[in-house]
Amino acid sequence: MSASIRVERAGVRFVFDRQSRRVSPTMAQLRRRSLEVWGIREITCSIEPGESVALIGASGAGKTTLLRALGGVYAPDEGMVDVRGRIGTLLSVEAGLLSPLTGRENAVLIGVLNGLSRRRARAALPEVHAGSGLGESFDRPVGSYSEGMRARLGYAVAEQAEPNVLLLDEVHEALDHEFRDTVEASARRLLAAGGIVVAAGHDHLLLERLCTRALLLQEGRLVADGEFEEIKSRYLAEEGL
CATH class of the missing domain: 3.40.50.300 (P-loop containing nucleotide triphosphate hydrolases)
Incomplete structure (x- = not known):
């Protein structure tokens, strides 16, 4: 389109x-x-x-x-x-992120909210992980992230919607x-x-x-x-x- x-x-x-x-x-x-x-x-x-x-x-x-x-x-x-x-958005470091969930869990959740199927959102996890540059922090609760880390995660997820x-x-x-x-x-x-x-x-x-x-x-x-x-x-x- x-x-x-x-x-x-x-x-x-x-x-x-x-x-x-x-x-x-x-x-x-x-x-x-x-x-x-x-x-x-x-x-x-x-x-x-x-x-x-x-x-x-x-x-x-x-x-x-x-x-x-x-x-x-x-x-x-x-x-x-x-x-x-x-549309891909990076409007807020808090947008759609749930602090108790890990970066990986949030990536699936936001991907689904952005219109991806759950299967596609899960399949995209390796790319989101690599694209975010979060390393081991990807499997830690987002509540422990800095603003920059949250922004990295949000952008990497937004990219998956192409x-x-x-x-x-x-x-x-x-x-x-x-x-x-x-x-x-x-x-x-x-x-x-x-x-x-x-x-x-x-x-x-x-x-x-x-x-x-x-x-x-x-x-x-x-x-x-x-x-x-x-x-x-x-x-x-x-x-x-």
């Missing part, structure tokens, strides 16, 4: 429900408004095969929310998000330099084959190695879309960095 991403006027809303509290009608209206927060709002963009795109913005700008909407974690409350292709749409959140910044090189090489192969990479983070040197295009987010809205260096320079200037 060819990779493509289409987002049209998409928004994701978070509502915090405190209806059980007794307040006056006027205060109830104010409270309802204050408890409704839009993570992203009216986002429109398209990403074509072979494109690598960075999401740039301050903390809370909506980068992670947009990535999770692209990955199907959040359904849009308005607009449309259409991602065509096999994604052509790769979504990377700031978690890839937790990787050691050696494994970062592995992730970058894999991303370049994916792009050369017509895949798509979307990455978010604050390490602009790392993003620059992966991405040629960038989207600038502010308070949940897309305010600029262009070449990576242009968008990075604008962001740094506006933030006074």
Whole structure:
């Protein structure tokens, strides 16, 4: 399946429900408004095969929310998000990992959650083990892992789905330099084959190695879309960095 991403006027809303509290009608209206927060709002963009795109913005700008909407974690409350292709995600060092289970057991569990049959997930274990570089730690509880080890495991499992749409959140910044090189090489192969990479983070040197295009987010809205260096320079200037 060819990779493509289409987002049209998409928004994701978070509502915090405190209806059980007794307040006056006027205060109830104010409270309802204050408890409704839009993570992203009216986002429109398209990403074509072979494109690598960075999401740039301050903390809370909506980068992670947009990535999770692209990955199907959040359904849009308005607009449309259409991602065509096999999606691989590295959105959180905790995503899907159960601390009491070993790396091996988690690899099977996440593989099944990612759409693999249990048989295929088990058959992929030698590759996941080798790809993660965890050695003997693969058979230890994930609760004993560092953030970098968790990220290694998550990425190695994601690779087994043979994604052509790769979504990377700031978690890839937790990787050691050696494994970062592995992730970058894999991303370049994916792009050369017509895949798509979307990455978010604050390490602009790392993003620059992966991405040629960038989207600038502010308070949940897309305010600029262009070449990576242009968008990075604008962001740094506006933030006074």
